[in-house]
Amino acid sequence: MDVTVMSPIHWLEHWVNETPDKVFLHQPKNRQYETHTWAEIKQQVEGVAASLHHLGLNKGDKVAILAKNCAEWFIADLAIMRAGMVSVPIYPSANADTIQYVLTHSEAKAAFVGKLDNQDMADQGVPGNIIRLGMGYDTVPCQHSWEQLQSLGAPIPEYLPQMDDLMSIIYTSGSTGNPKGAMIKYQAYNWANNKIVDVLNFDAKTRFLSYLPLAHITERCLVEGAAFHSNMTIYFTESLEHFVEDLNYAKPTVFFSVPRLWSLFQKNIIDKLGHKKLEFLLKVPIVSGLIKKKIQKALGLEHAQIAASGSAPISPALIYWYQKIGINICEAWGMTENCIYAIGNFPFREEAIGTIGRVLPGCEIKIAENDELLFKSGGLFTGYYKNEEATKEAFDEDGFFKTGDLARQEADGSVRIIGRVKDNFKTAKGKFVSPVPIEKRMAQDPHIELLCVLGSGMAAPVALVQLSEGASVMPRPQVKKSLAETLKDVNGHLESHEKIGAVVVVDEPWTPENDILTPTLKIKRHVLHEKYAARIEMLKGDVILWEDEL
Template sequence: MSDTQTLIENRPPSVAALFLERVAATPDAEAYRYPVPAASGEGPDEWRSLTWGQAAERVYAIAAGLIELGIESEQRVALASSTRVEWILADLGIMCAGGATTTVYPQTNADESAFILSDSESRVLIAEDAAQVAKAVERRGELPALTKVVVIDPAGAETGDWVITLAELEKRGTAYLEQHPELIKERVGAITREQLATLIYTSGTTGRPKGVRLPHDNWAYMARATASTDLISADDVQYLWLPLAHVFGKVLTSGQIEVGHVTAVDGRVDKIIENLPVVRPTYMAAVPRIFEKVYNGVAAKAREGGAAKYKIFQWAAEVAREYAKASQDSFRRTGTTSVPFALAAKHKAADALVYGKLREAFGGNLRACVSGASALAPEIGYFFAGAGIHILEGYGLTETSAASFVNPGEAYRTGTVGKPLPGCEVRIADDGEILLRGPGVMEGYHQQPEKTAEVLESDGWFHTGDIGELSADGYLRITDRKKDLIKTSGGKYVAPAEVEGQFKAVCPYVSNILVHGADRNYCTALIALDEPTILQWAADNGLEGKSYAEVVAAPQTVEMVDGYVKQLNEGLQRWQTIKKFRLLPRDLDVEHGEITPSLKLKRPVVEREYKGLIDEMYNGAREA
């Protein structure tokens, strides 16, 4: 048995136990950094730190406070907050109390929040602020199991008997611990592998979300399995901004506890560009939309600089892609990275002109980024790889605790999601569906045995719903969602995500694109443009002062996008080509339910919302 297998098989029963081990091993080492806004409300944030020992004091106080409120083994405590250090401390506190965390996105409306709180039978809600408290207060009559609301930031919230502050909970917990000093050790010691740790509700595209039951063992396995890769080390500084209510963000907290590196936590997406040079992370995880926005922003800035500057950028982007492809091909064949001399020379020149500035924008220390939640367009991945920002794509689902596959360090291959984590088995079904089995797979859907049986076989194989291909040496490539594959009326199959990804690499102004064509004679597309970049383009093209809706309706905008659609079509098979498209009057967003909080497209919602535009593109048309 290898050292890795031994480490994974000898894992403790819970991340709560891992946390106690980490605190005992490195109590004075830095654990978390978090921003505190300037007192004046202006100027840069002040970043503060917590050591593992300081974090433990707060975690144990929260745990004891919850126990004093009556939380027992597996009882749910809901957490409705954006990504901040208190989210992590509260989640660890819930686990150390033996309870289970129900995660709620802060963007979730009052109706769906009430459904999640009711379906999970959550006893306590830890809410970020007055806005999150108000949702619970509004539906209090529908939530008989909810005995207490704890608010992290109490400004504007009416506290009292039912609503208390997090500071008050910690104060009560500290007093309770003085009377029961062995309480946390006893609670954590009693946790079993099979005990429920987390209930995450998937943002379903139709109907109510399903609660995914993830036991303590899932996270203990994930902590050990991710730490066993060459992805993270004790010297790392992670920048964590992903939503912690999402399984991708949550899994990043487990590996950190096992390894003991520093994590800088700030979920404000609008602060990412400002934070990166301050935090100077060595690694961070993101979803493809972030890399697309950075790429489009850099391209748009180069265009603003005039024709010569834009030409240099286009040349440098092509060199980056060529260099990345040659490097990865060389490593695959020989185990070393070498490229032709002429290409290396061009790459050195492009690095001085373009890539160096891009790396500085990421803080200058970035060793690797992990991308997940949806597919990254390979051409965008190759661009960043060639620029020295290595994006390691990974793959997993809420039902598999997020991380089932990840690209291995130097041996990563753009366009694939890498190899399975140690302990994860993979099989490709006859119809191409990816099946997974291992310690990361969920227990099942909460109170929905029939839904569980649809995806989870009795021998542990989980049906992912994704279509993929395995290379001879174990790299997985996802081709599409099984249910998203388009079959045209001519009988041809089209993978919309593949076409959409290619368009994002071609057009620097796109924000979201949906390719449609199921049971139709040809494919069409709904395209939403990125507001800041298209408004800048508009200002340079005689449309200054126009609103977003006016700009996208302008003939010159449609003509400009049409040029990129034609460029896309040149690289596609005839049946994949986009015959017609429509520009949407606004971008797709979470608030309208068109994309999930992890920025995945909800196809049925968008197709329903814009049915009129889709029908318009097919009226009386026969463009085979």
């Protein structure tokens, strides 16, 4: 078996032959767990693929998937591949404008629509010329139900994708404007998934809970793609309400998350036990081990051999805190454009905390003269769909991808992200400021949930802060005192032109719904600048203010 030329359809055929009765997918519906074996999945894939052709779609046509994670997402994705078509995943949290833009730009002919938290957005965003295909859940009106799609068309001839075929157009989350469609060929997807399985030692005993959006490259490669390659077992969650219950049911051996969820877990643990009590118990030798096991079990992570964080920078303080309860969080870095397999702290090394780890096997980096991180691997995308100019600008003369991140490499090989090329700004003083390192220092304050440093053309940089849930109900003077101490400490490490002139606590939480966060919870700095610049541009003098005091 030559794994270098195995598409997901090749893997489907392989596991149907090798382990037809193995349960691959566990899907909770109305608190009952439906299971899907490889043989059952194959049957559904064949039916749905035949129906796509029956509905008038042809090889090479684009088909979107707009749904929260579920077993049917995997099956629809495989059916699109089996039909020789190109998938276009869309974030389930996307607004109507984004949904319409992606569908129109990609020239999608049909869209699978499944579980969604906001059905109105999908209903408004999916144009009338798009065929709507149901996925077996209560959702927007669709022309064809999931059940009908099993048997609409006559069986189609066998088709196995070639490595040079286009597999998917994955739209980036658009933190600086309209999303760009990264074209991923089977070759790149296959290469990255093989590496992930090899480096992280995934096998048939591995268990994963799939809950981060499958429209994002992390879940698409690290979970779905790696599962096709390794025959691991995948579990889904029914809803946010049942997340902890489903996590405990899955008892994953690998758990990847985003900093915000790790932070929420921490808050829940501290709220239950109390900070001082927990700190005391963890110092008592015999009790310490019992407490760690109890916390891990409550989280559903007692079997997790790998815990990791990605998508956005995670505070080193948070990683150190989790170390105390026996969970080592490996920070990782990757992008849509490199199929997520790139740089990571695998295996976990404490001395690498604060970095994104080392370059993973098979990958190559360079640091450009302007400190931009340049990257090359077998997992690189082909280019941006219908955007030759952006594609040309994305690569240097040696074929290295320009990541847009500023970085430096430490003596031990670890890579440290020090900013974003487009994030740097000049204040009214005319000198460049890199906000990301400043934000990392400020994020150590436990009262801060999210923050963003602005300053383009302003008297001094200003930190906008969203308080943590706990801090938002505390007395203002108490929070103000902590923020003032943090500001003094941070400014003590900065050059005069970099010093934060003010901290402003915002009223409205930042979410994807109000367009301040991307679907992957990255902050849209330009949106905040447009919203706040005129009100904060003259602030300086180490002041701490709430938005209603501006």
